[in-house]
Amino acid sequence: MKQHRSIVLIGMPGAGKSTLGVLLAKELALDFVDTDVMIQLREGKTLQEVIDESDYMNLRRIEGEVLSDADLPNHVIATGGSAVYSDEGMTNLQRFGPVVFLDCSADELRRRIHNYESRGIAMAPGQSFEELFAERQALYRKYADITVCCDGRDLQQVVDQVLRELNALN
Ligand SMILES: Nc1ncnc2c1ncn2[C@@H]1O[C@H](COP(=O)(O)OP(=O)(O)O)[C@@H](O)[C@H]1O
Numbered sequence: 555m556k557q558h559r560s561i562v563l564i565g566m567p568g569a570g571k572s573t574l575g576v577l578l579a580k581e582l583a584l585d586f587v588d589t590d591v592m593i594q595l596r597e598g599k600t601l602q603e604v605i606d607e608s609d610y611m612n613l614r615r616i617e618g619e620v621l622s623d624a625d626l627p628n629h630v631i632a633t634g635g636s637a638v639y640s641d642e643g644m645t646n647l648q649r650f651g652p653v654v655f656l657d658c659s660a661d662e663l664r665r666r667i668h669n670y671e672s673r674g675i676a677m678a679p680g681q682s683f684e685e686l687f688a689e690r691q692a693l694y695r696k697y698a699d700i701t702v703c704c705d706g707r708d709l710q711q712v713v714d715q716v717l718r719e720l721n722a723l724n
């Protein structure tokens with residue numbers, strides 16, 4: 555692992571970054587942070603309100619600033635699904651530890667998430683979920699040090715797989 559011992563979780567909304575992040579932090583005796591919460595605290599509003607009061611590109615811009623300024627050694631870092639649009643932000647997070655892509659099929663994501671309209675997803679108006687999914691795959695793969703398939707695995711199975719892959723990196 556890199557010098558600061560953090561782990562960065564990336565992937566589509568619904569992949570399990572926030573949920574798994576807490577479990578991994580407990581397993582690894584690390585702190586936990588969700589960068590969505592950092593954004594909301596900085597802005598004093600929800601992500602959906604940010605989008606409604608400006609637009610999705612403004613949310614991506616704010617997210618990029620927050621990720622670029624973040625100083626998060628010894629954390630499991632759950633990012634938002636749009637984090638990978640900020641190269642500067644991802645480059646900063648990479649300093650703290652390996653990037654784990656939680657790889658989930660579009661069908662599985664659709665089964666898990668039913669509120670795509672109100673979840674504050676940073677996507678262009680009119681873009682379909684399938685189009686967004688396709689656009690992002692290359693970005694997640696570009697930054698991933700580890701890719702873990704999440705389809706057909708419960709939370710504990712994914713946690714165990716991430717831990718195995720992290721051990722294999724050392
Ligand atoms: N491996 C899994 N199996 C079943 N449900 C999962 C799994 N991972 C996450 N979930 C569920 O999917 C939903 C979205 O998870 P969340 O952690 O909010 O994803 P993200 O932060 O990546 O958007 C939650 O209801 C969570 O319990």
Ligand SMILES: O=C(O)C1=C[C@@H](OP(=O)(O)O)[C@@H](O)[C@H](O)C1
Binds near residue numbers: 590601602674
């Ligand atoms: O994928 C996206 O565009 C987004 C995902 C959200 O986080 P999760 O991936 O944790 O749902 C959050 O960052 C924001 O609403 C934008």
Ligand SMILES: [Mg+2]
Binds near residue numbers: 571573588590633634
């Ligand atoms: Mg999340």
